[in-house]
Structures are given as C-alpha cells and as structure tokens.
Amino acid sequence: MRLTARLMGASALCAAMAATSAAAVELEVTHWWTSGGEAAAVAKFAEALNATGTHTWVDGAIAGGGDTARPIMISRILGGDPMDAFQFNHGRQAEELIEAGLMLDLTDVAEANGWKDLVNPPDLLDACTYEGRIYCVPVNIHSWQWMWLSNKAYEDAGLPVPTNWQEFMDSADELQAAGKIPLALGGQPWQSAGAFQVMATAIAGTDAWLKVFRDKDSEAVMGPEFTQVFESAAQAREFTRGSNVQDWNQATNLVITDAAGGQIMGDWAQGEFALAGEVAGTDYSCLPGLGMSDVISTGGDAFYFPAQDDPEVTAAQKELAQLMISPEVQVSFNAAKGSLPVRGDVNLEAVNDCTRKGLDILASGNIIPATEQLLSPDTAQQVNDLMTEFWASSDMSAADAQQRFADIIASAD
Amino acid sequence: MAATHDTSALAGPGAAPARRPIRLFRNLSSKIAALPMILVATVIFVGCTLWTVVHSFTSSRLLPRLDWAGLDQYERLWSTPKWYVSIGNLAVFGLLSMVFTLLIGFVLAALLDRKVRGEDVFRTIILYPFALSFIVTGLVWQWILNPELGIQAVVRSLGWTGFTFDPLYDADIVIYGILIAALWQGTGLIMCIMLAGLRGVDEEIWKAAKVDGIPTWKTYTHVIIPMMRPVFVTSLVLIASSIVKVYDLVVAQTGGGPGGASEVPAKYVMDAMFGAQNLGQGFAASTMMLLSVAIILIPWAYLEFGGKKRG
Numbered sequence: 001m002r003l004t005a006r007l008m009g010a011s012a013l014c015a016a017m018a019a020t021s022a023a024a025v026e027l028e029v030t031h032w033w034t035s036g037g038e039a040a041a042v043a044k045f046a047e048a049l050n051a052t053g054t055h056t057w058v059d060g061a062i063a064g065g066g067d068t069a070r071p072i073m074i075s076r077i078l079g080g081d082p083m084d085a086f087q088f089n090h091g092r093q094a095e096e097l098i099e100a101g102l103m104l105d106l107t108d109v110a111e112a113n114g115w116k117d118l119v120n121p122p123d124l125l126d127a128c129t130y131e132g133r134i135y136c137v138p139v140n141i142h143s144w145q146w147m148w149l150s151n152k153a154y155e156d157a158g159l160p161v162p163t164n165w166q167e168f169m170d171s172a173d174e175l176q177a178a179g180k181i182p183l184a185l186g187g188q189p190w191q192s193a194g195a196f197q198v199m200a201t202a203i204a205g206t207d208a209w210l211k212v213f214r215d216k217d218s219e220a221v222m223g224p225e226f227t228q229v230f231e232s233a234a235q236a237r238e239f240t241r242g243s244n245v246q247d248w249n250q251a252t253n254l255v256i257t258d259a260a261g262g263q264i265m266g267d268w269a270q271g272e273f274a275l276a277g278e279v280a281g282t283d284y285s286c287l288p289g290l291g292m293s294d295v296i297s298t299g300g301d302a303f304y305f306p307a308q309d310d311p312e313v314t315a316a317q318k319e320l321a322q323l324m325i326s327p328e329v330q331v332s333f334n335a336a337k338g339s340l341p342v343r344g345d346v347n348l349e350a351v352n353d354c355t356r357k358g359l360d361i362l363a364s365g366n367i368i369p370a371t372e373q374l375l376s377p378d379t380a381q382q383v384n385d386l387m388t389e390f391w392a393s394s395d396m397s398a399a400d401a402q403q404r405f406a407d408i409i410a411s412a413d
Numbered sequence: 414m415a416a417t418h419d420t421s422a423l424a425g426p427g428a429a430p431a432r433r434p435i436r437l438f439r440n441l442s443s444k445i446a447a448l449p450m451i452l453v454a455t456v457i458f459v460g461c462t463l464w465t466v467v468h469s470f471t472s473s474r475l476l477p478r479l480d481w482a483g484l485d486q487y488e489r490l491w492s493t494p495k496w497y498v499s500i501g502n503l504a505v506f507g508l509l510s511m512v513f514t515l516l517i518g519f520v521l522a523a524l525l526d527r528k529v530r531g532e533d534v535f536r537t538i539i540l541y542p543f544a545l546s547f548i549v550t551g552l553v554w555q556w557i558l559n560p561e562l563g564i565q566a567v568v569r570s571l572g573w574t575g576f577t578f579d580p581l582y583d584a585d586i587v588i589y590g591i592l593i594a595a596l597w598q599g600t601g602l603i604m605c606i607m608l609a610g611l612r613g614v615d616e617e618i619w620k621a622a623k624v625d626g627i628p629t630w631k632t633y634t635h636v637i638i639p640m641m642r643p644v645f646v647t648s649l650v651l652i653a654s655s656i657v658k659v660y661d662l663v664v665a666q667t668g669g670g671p672g673g674a675s676e677v678p679a680k681y682v683m684d685a686m687f688g689a690q691n692l693g694q695g696f697a698a699s700t701m702m703l704l705s706v707a708i709i710l711i712p713w714a715y716l717e718f719g720g721k722k723r724g
Contacts, residue, residue: 246668388673393584
C-alpha cells in the first residue's frame, strides 16, 4: 500500500514537473475523420496549431465513424481521462456532459472574438449554447440533402444523367440492366437513416418534415406525404442491392469508379471526389435536395473541450478554439473537407459548382436544422435501427416501417 | 500454538488432539494471501453487478442517476425487435459454436494424438489463430467472405461464374458467417486442452482395450471420453464465456448488419449505453444477460459441485 502511495506521489510529481517545465502544451484531439478527404481536412487544423510554434497537435483519430468513436470518447471523459478536445456533431449529443460540468465554458473566448456576429447561420452557435453559455466551436456546415451521380455510369448505359429524384427512379431499371448498381448504400445504420430523411425532406416537403422531426407529431408520419416517402424508399431499396460495402466512403467510391449510378450522401462525400481528382460537372453531378427542393439542413461538426485542471491546458484549449474558427483555417479546412465555412465573412473564390449551389441555398435562407439538433441520441438510434432493417430487408413492407416509425416518433423525447 | 497444531496434525487420527483447531484459522497464511483477491471479487464483481441491476430500474441517460423508473426499461427492452433478433442470434451462435468447437477440437486432438509426423507443426498452425484478437479475426474474415474480394471472387475467377457465397451480406445466414470466424479462432485452444487431456490417459488403458479387442473408435467413446470429463468441463466453461461476450467479432465483421441481422446482446448493451446514451436501457439488457447466464449456471453448478463429493 505504502509503495503504491509513494509511486503515485512520484508520478504526480513527475507530471507536475512536466507540466510546469514545458511552456508548450500538447493537445490531444480525438475525432473520427479517417477517410482520405477527411484526414486531409483535419491535417489543416493540425498544421495551423503546430504553426503557432507553442502548442502541438496530438492526433487521436478513431476509425469506424461516429457510432464507434462517440462511445470511446464518452467513456474516456466519464472515466476521468479526458482528451483536450474532441469532435461531435453539435446538437444534443453532448447535452448531459455539459450538464454534469465536464465541458469547458468557452463563453469568454466567444465574446472576446465576436462569434455571435460572425457565425452564419446563427443557429449553429445556438446548438453550442446551453443555458446561455457557449460550450463548443462550430467548424463547418454539412448538409445531408445531396445526391451524387456518376456521369460516366450513365454514359456507359446510354442514358442521360438524371436531374431529379423522379428521373433517377425512372431510369434506375435500365441502369441496373446495364450492370450498374443504381443506388450505392453502405451498411452502416446511419447511412440508411440519412438517406431516408433526405428523401423525406425532398418528397414530403419541409413542413411535413419539420412536423415529424421537430414537433414529434406521429400523426404526420401516418399522413399522405410520408406514405409517399416510405413507398419511394421501398422502391429505392431494391436499387441498392449489390452495394456490398460497409463504410460510406466505400459506397462513394462505387460512384467514383462508375460502378454505381448514384449515392444519397451529405456534402462530405465531395471531399472524396476531390481527392480522387474528379471534377464537378464533368465527372460527377450533384443534386441538392435530390433536385426536387432547394432546401439544405445545416448540421455540422463542432469541437468540444473537456474541462481540465491545469490552467495552461485550459488556455491552450481556448487558443485552439479560436484558431479553428479563424478565417484562414476556415477556408483551408472547409475546402479540403467539402463542407461550407461557418463564417459568413470569408471569401470563397475557388469553389466548384456543387459548393457554389450549396452556398447559394445557404444565402437564400432555405435551411432546416439537422436531425442531430432535433432528435436525442436515443431516438436517433431507434430510427437508425429501424431504417437499416428496412433498407436491408426484402420483406418488410412500407406500411410496417411507417407504423414503427410513427411509434418511435410518438415516444421521442 | 503453531507447534501443538503441527504435532496434533502429524499424530493423525490415532492420537486425539487436546483441542480441535478452529477451521477458519486453518492455513491462515494462505487465506490472508487470498484476501485481496476475495475483496476484489466481492467489491468489483458483486458490488458492480448490484449497482448495475439497481440502475437498470432508473431512467439514467448518459450519466447514472437514481431517478426511479420501475420496470419501464424492461418493458421497452422486451418490445424492441432488435433485442429479439439479438437473443435469437446468440442462441443459434451459442448452440452451434458449443457443439462444433467441442467436436472439431476433439477430433483434431484425437488425430494429432495418433502419433502423426510433424505434430508440433500442426499444433502450432491450429493454435495460431488464437493468438489473434477478435477484431483482427473479424477483419480477416470480413475480407475472405467479401463477395468482391474473397472466396466468391476466387471461385468465380476460376470459371464457376454462377457461384455465390456471401454470408455476410445475406440477412438469413449472416450469423453463420460469424460462426465460421469464431470457430477458426477458437477451436485451436480447445484442441490443445483436449490434447493435454488425451496425453493424461494412461498408456495401459489403450493396451488393455487392445487386448480385449475393442475397436479404436469404441475405446474413444466408451472409455477415453468418460475419463476426460474434467477436461470437457473446462472446455465447456471456456467456450460458454466466449459465447456470452461475443461482441468485437460482430463489430469487426458486420457491424451488426445487414439490416441489424447479426446483432448480439452484448452489442445491444453497448449501443444502448454509449450510442443511444441510454444507460438505463443498457443496464436492463445486461441484467437480462446476467439472469440468463444464472439460470443456466446455477442448476448446473448444483449438479456438478453440490450433492455428495466425488473422489
């Protein structure tokens, strides 16, 4: 016992000495950005932090996507061994961590640098705010409502590239006959749920979508708009057969290699196209809102900073937070990530067609909140489970899925 | 005290000791040595188990809280389709993995015991997969069973273009795809334990069986296997514990897919606790897992260790 106590004392002493003797702080940052495009983007943060000359970025990437990474991050924070910063989708995922006082309050940095005025759209910062205090820094805007199409795949099949969802569905049979997978879909549950809610915004329209996802109105789920969505999804799932991949970027790769006609995936997919050297408009086409409605959701990623005892670390954490939202880093990061910057005041000259479309929609204000901001993780998980079962199943009818979805929405919190 | 104790023990039953030593203090030093282990077992296993069970009756979300919720979590658990899929999968996986691991393990051990040449080499090869973690095993088999990369692609490239073998992408048979990987990983260890058991059988018994003209297979089934009862019990316990905790293999191979067809209870617990940030639900599910293990284990332990002692 005494030996352990002495050892602990000694190691505490060492730790204290290490902390005081080193002026620079090593900041361990965990995230789940591991695909090619994502890794290139996160490297921009690392470069920017290392370029300050005082602090060092220690990369703590966790492979396997958010569903794998979030549990690891949460258990580390709850276990008393927090990293210095971590990526979450802002919204309700960190609610209880903030309530428990485990997160660093960034309000003073935000006020000193005027985040309130420069973050656009403002609800991104609202999602970081809990009881009037700011706990996270939004770094990008991602929208789910995109469909990516391979021009070459349609050319091979002798078909015109669809310009909306209806055309896509009409020509899917012929595309399948030409040996292509019409719709690429990976096996991860969130992909099925995402594809479904994109179809819901496009087919059912914004009002019905908001009734269901924001107001948790289970009557609206059983309404005619959503009936149409479920029926369309039941058709679409037949066109996903053959995309035997797990990760979203592998599914995107099917489109890049022209093995698949299209994919419903958020704008982060564009990072993969860029990395593969594909050009928007000539190699691939994009349909925001599935070409049916010009509405995009403004979800995104944010960085949270667990509360630490060491004041030097806290200072470094705040520096990193400000760095992430600074104009230069916003531009270089978002260009690599394929996402839109959270600042309304940065100039994006060199953006491609697709990003331009996204920026235009953003400027016109046709935006809806992301599902992460509306649904609790518990409800989101239930939706994920249902959707992955529905998309992979060949015998679950649209009506059954609709009924079960209504039950989930009715019990949502 | 110690001296009298020793002499009375040495004197044996013939000389009646002046005072019976108190049973609790017999082998005192070894009991003291075991104390930390006993404490750890009680506090960590029993204590944390009770804590989990208590919290399964609360509405805890991300953080454990004592907001009493009665049986709500259990009602929700038993009305969730995913949970039924999970326990169904565990039943199929458990039964088949138990039978096949024992069968393959024993047959391999018996074959190696026939004094084959290069036994060491075979033993190493067969035990080797056990050195790999479940995650690595899962990834390797994900590739082998992937229709575009693995067995299906190889067979098709040899000319059988109609050949289809994609268990991981067929919801009806996905659990067998996981079973294959589990068997590949786990049988080696069971084989080694069985082999050790076979080596423990006296050479004379084989000679006696031969003199009596009993065929080899009959010697195995009627003489050797009954003699190896403790070895089988050890193997059974090892296999059973690996079945209940199967999680990482599923995560690495299928992630629960396709369409949640390969979910298992341990994954349900993890998903509920950390994915859905619903601790209460995860605790309820893990309490059900504990209960089912207890239902199987307690009668068995009673039969095995209770009653009269075996020699």
